Amino acid sequence: MTRRTDAHPDPTRPGIGAPFFSTWRVGTPERQAQTVEAVARTWETRAWGSDRLLGYHLYAGHDGTTLLHYSQWRDEQGYEAFFKTLRQERNDEIDTAVPGIERVRLDRYRLHRSHARAVGDTRVPGLIVTVRVDFEPDAADKRADWVDLVLSALAGPDADRGLISAHFHLSTDGTHVLNYAEWESDEAYDAALAGPGSPQWERVRTHPGLRGTTGSRYRHALGLVP
Incomplete structure (x- = not known):
């Protein structure tokens, strides 16, 4: 299953071969908080979903309108498999809870x-x-x-x-x-x-x-x- 943690991630953790950062625009501080809880609820009520994903962290922008997502993947192939089979279902549930989220961009890094x-x-x-x-x-x-x-x-x-x-x-x-x-x-x-x-x-x-x-x-x- 999936569990919540308050610990900050370690970007130097061994095994991270494909760190991804993406940005969502949600509009207001209230919708920021609602989206964070929608993400938590959606993930916590499901199995983790991939042994290629080491951690997933969400950050609230000081601008009150954006959320930064940082996911630590072992490899890009793991993300691609997750994207094809599990990602849309989770996004649909989040969008039902907080309609109108703008998914601005996703960037891949080393x-x-x-x-x-x-x-x-x-x-x-x-x-x-x-x-x-x-x-x-x-x-x-x-x-x-x-x-x-x-x-x-x-x-x-x-x-x-x-x-x-x-x-x-x-x-x-x-x-x-x-x-x-x-x-x-x-x-x-x-x-x-x-x-x-x-x-x-x-x-x-x-x-x-x-x-x-x-x-x-x-x-x-x-x-x-x-």
Whole structure:
């Protein structure tokens, strides 16, 4: 069966071969909460459904209108099998409970590298930030170098103590990087954004092939595991 958990997921967990992130637009904070409960109810009353799925987590956007879904698959084949046989039935039940959900996009990734949580750090993230970093169409091969540059900056003297971890995923279509970052709090993240720049971070911002960035703030709303 399926059970609920309050624990945040570990993006570095062994066995995750195909992490997926998708976005739903639901319109209001009230509908956010209703959708989270509809997802929980739909999954908790059914068998887990796939031994290829390690975990499924839902995040409420601070904008009050969006939900982020993070699913940890062993491989894409496992997702495809689930999609063909079980996904629509579950979505239909959720849509009956909360009509009018807009399923905006689903992106497929591979975890590239991480700024890992420090040994002994037991903080529970108060804020999840995703940053999508888009690259020019001919710059897919520059993404790994950009991630290396960011990780070097995070390991240096400019590192922010409010950052718990950061996990850099390369999209399988070659277009962008997604950074899934755990922060201690909104205040810690705001302080980091307001801090003085450095030559190293300037190189990050002006890296060749970089097209633009989009950041979003979330709170962990639901965890589901077998």
